[in-house]
Amino acid sequence: MPWHRVVGEGPPVVLLHGGTGDPESYWSAQIPVLSERFRLILTQYPGYGDEAGGDAPFSIPACALHVRDLLDELGVDRASLVGLSLGGAVSLQFAVDHPERVRRLVLADTMSGVWTQKFRRFIDHALIGSIEQGGPDLMFELNLIFAFSERYLAENELLFEQQKEAWRSIDVRKYTAMLRSIRDWSVDERLAEIEAPALVLWGSEDVEIPRVYSERLASALPNAILSVIEGSGHKSCADRPEAFNKAVTAFLLEGS
Numbered sequence: 001m002p003w004h005r006v007v008g009e010g011p012p013v014v015l016l017h018g019g020t021g022d023p024e025s026y027w028s029a030q031i032p033v034l035s036e037r038f039r040l041i042l043t044q045y046p047g048y049g050d051e052a053g054g055d056a057p058f059s060i061p062a063c064a065l066h067v068r069d070l071l072d073e074l075g076v077d078r079a080s081l082v083g084l085s086l087g088g089a090v091s092l093q094f095a096v097d098h099p100e101r102v103r104r105l106v107l108a109d110t111m112s113g114v115w116t117q118k119f120r121r122f123i124d125h126a127l128i129g130s131i132e133q134g135g136p137d138l139m140f141e142l143n144l145i146f147a148f149s150e151r152y153l154a155e156n157e158l159l160f161e162q163q164k165e166a167w168r169s170i171d172v173r174k175y176t177a178m179l180r181s182i183r184d185w186s187v188d189e190r191l192a193e194i195e196a197p198a199l200v201l202w203g204s205e206d207v208e209i210p211r212v213y214s215e216r217l218a219s220a221l222p223n224a225i226l227s228v229i230e231g232s233g234h235k236s237c238a239d240r241p242e243a244f245n246k247a248v249t250a251f252l253l254e255g256s
Helices: 060-074 086-097 117-147 150-155 157-167 172-183 188-193 211-220 241-254
Strands: 004-007 012-016 039-043 079-084 102-108 198-203 224-229
Touching (some): 004 060, 012 060, 012 086, 039 060, 079 241, 086 102, 117 172, 150 157, 198 211, 198 241, 224 241
Parallel strands (some): 102 198, 198 224
């Protein structure tokens, strides 16, 4: 069975992390709160970090298949999915491929495909190009710029040097390969097929995923609502965890 962790009791909820960090650290502000009401399922994507899969190329469809296999092994017929950034893309792919397995979707600071020239150039040059030249240290600094609000940066400055050291173990080759796979992936034309209720979250200071992507999701999904987390950067689960947890809990409880 692939690496996973199950925490709490209640309706099953799969937490699908973004492109940086491990599942437990990524959702550290959610696990203690959400596990009081839900059975949380955390996992690592195949081809990501040190997870099994060796040198197999990373792909979002493979991640969705991985989630299905894990739910099968855990005996979970249907679950809600909470995904941020890359995790939101995996959630959308899973909902397209296995609609009967989805109760509810939380899609935070994410997209259904790269369809604007500005965002494509951002991935190619501000992310992939810069990371390949500057390595993990520059990747960490870019993450601070793109992922967090000015308030978060001011409040957590003392932690950044220690965190930067941890980032030096990241395989830049694998990371940029993941970014290219995200750039070239899309379920944009299939959003109307996803009938599960969806909460689309967007941080008002997210400079990585433009607001138009969240608006497009909310308008194209048949049963979606858009909610803005004021004062949050891209990684809203860490930047404004109280607001994130409140919105997610209320939405998921509607379906329990």
